[in-house]
Amino acid sequence: MKTNKDIFVAQLLDLVNNKELVKFTLTSPKDKTSDLKKVIVSAVELKKAYVLNFVYRHTTKDITKNYEINEGIQLINLAIEQDFNNAEIISINEILNLYTLPNGKIQIKTSKTKLNLPLTFSHDKPKDKLIALDNNIYLRELGVTNANFELRMDMSDKYRQINKYIELLAPNLKDLNLTADFHIADMGSGKAYLTFALYDYMTNELKLSPKMTGIEFREDLVNISNNIAKKANFTALNFVKGTIADAQLEKIDVLIALHACDTATDEAIFRGIKSDASLIVCAPCCHKQIRKAMNVSNELSNITKFGILKERQAEIITDSIRAMIMEYFGYKTKVFEFISMEHTPKNLMIVGKKSSKSIADKEKILANILAIKKLYGIDKHYLETLMEI
Ligand SMILES: C[S@@+](CC[C@H](N)C(=O)[O-])C[C@H]1O[C@@H](n2cnc3c(N)ncnc32)[C@H](O)[C@@H]1O
Known part of the structure; x- marks a missing residue:
């Protein structure tokens, strides 16, 4: 049976493939002493590939990496399991929030996107x-x-x-x-x-x-x-x-x-x-x-x-x-x-x-x-x- 996390990650993949993702964020590190505080992911169309761009936000620096879509989604899947309690998907129409409760259960909330942001996936645009x-x-x-x-x-x-x-x-x-x-x-x-x-x-x-x-x-x-x-x-x-x-x-x-x-x-x-x-x-x-x-x-x-x-x-x-x-x-x-x-x-x-x-x-x-x-x-x-x- 599919868990809430599986549904959430599958939805993220759909949004990426449909080019409807505005921003994805991982917050609330499980290890409170971790230097990595947040990960911000966006979908970016480079000259030769459509990739997920990860910005790893540390206390004093940002590290940026691009991953091929499936690899990026797998990393996000793992990060929700092991590293972060909360995740947020902002798409053109919806905001999906994932919360890991103290008992380990995962809850998902959906709301309408209030942002009216232009999408700039393409480097070429x-x-x-x-x-x-x-x-x-x-x-x-x-x-x-x-x-x-x-x-x-x-x-x-x-x-x-x-x-x-x-x-x-x-x-x-x-x-x-x-x-x-x-x-x-x-x-x-x-x-x-x-x-x-x-x-x-x-x-x-x-x-x-x-x-x-x-x-x-x-x-x-x-x-x-x-x-x-x-x-x-x-x-x-x-x-x-x-x-x-x-x-x-x-x-x-x-x-x-x-x-x-x-x-x-x-x-x-x-x-x-x-x-x-x-x-x-x-x-x-x-x-x-x-x-x-x-x-x-x-x-x-x-x-x-x-x-x-x-x-x-x-x-x-x-x-x-x-x-x-x-x-x-x-x-x-x-x-x-x-x-x-x-x-x-x-x-x-x-x-x-x-x-x-x-x-x-x-x-x-x-x-x-x-x-x-x-x-x-x-x-x-x-x-x-x-x-x-
Ligand atoms: C609203 S900002 C505009 C900055 C820029 N010109 C722009 O349009 O993006 C106005 C700037 O002018 C500076 N400024 C205002 N009056 C000034 C003056 N009499 N002499 C020098 N700088 C001044 C302010 O410190 C501020 O940084």
Whole structure:
């Protein structure tokens, strides 16, 4: 007669064969002193074989191994008997939990999967992406992939965001005809997912030789990023501890500021304009300055009396005036959503390209900014203060 464990393992095999397994985990070691705390298994399609990828999670290290399907299932069978009390199968539709009770009996519970995760079994699938996974050292170091360069389930949104960002930036960068050495500054580089991807794309795809600097005031992030740059052999990418406003920088040709908080975005745009950058790209974050500065005393107060609507108005006004100021200083400017709202609500991008043509009507732009400010009872936009206009 089949035991609960046999049924559970057979179900696991079916899910693997049908390519419906999201993740399998073994937890609660029978030997409490064991250094091996957990085993995480996923099904992965390599170039030549469909295998089970085991991550053995020890106290201080992960060891990764691939097994042929039947061999892997046998190992799991043994591990449930000898090494672990609990196991969990997460499939597209169901979660199955196996518990070994103190009397040795095995109990199985089933529930509906609440996760709505994309399945990435195949190594080949993300190949059409601009940023490839294979042998990608910085994506591995940043935890986007595991030690085998396979995309981690919980990082699929981040990977999508990275690719979308490069996809959007690529035509703008190609248009610039930056052939000689040039300098890209990434203001508020944070964990630098996008900084690394941009450097990778510029050097390895476009075969350009930019110098790139990430400015970040968190020293820990600067150190981690510099270590990753070294491992990836990104010799002209450097991270510097400093503030967007004050960091010492050479001439900036491309200015990037993604999700720099509140007026830090204005400081970044200011530095880009002052440096006569050919391209300014920013994805604004919070918009506190204008929200506080708004003092509406006309019909629009019927909108701004609702907190969330005031916040949205503040976002629109802040970024519109930023775009208008960039136009005033000769940047052909576009504002658009760069990734769908479901991935990040901070999805607005402002891209300004320095135009060789003179601006049609600077006075008109100033008059329009003034009219918008008057409507919302705003004294000054922070970027105006910085630019002294
Ligand atoms: C939300 S994170 C975004 C990181 C990265 N640009 C991205 O989009 O993935 C913002 C980063 O900017 C840094 N930051 C914010 N204001 C800054 C400033 N004035 N000077 C330097 N770094 C700043 C923060 O420490 C944080 O790491």
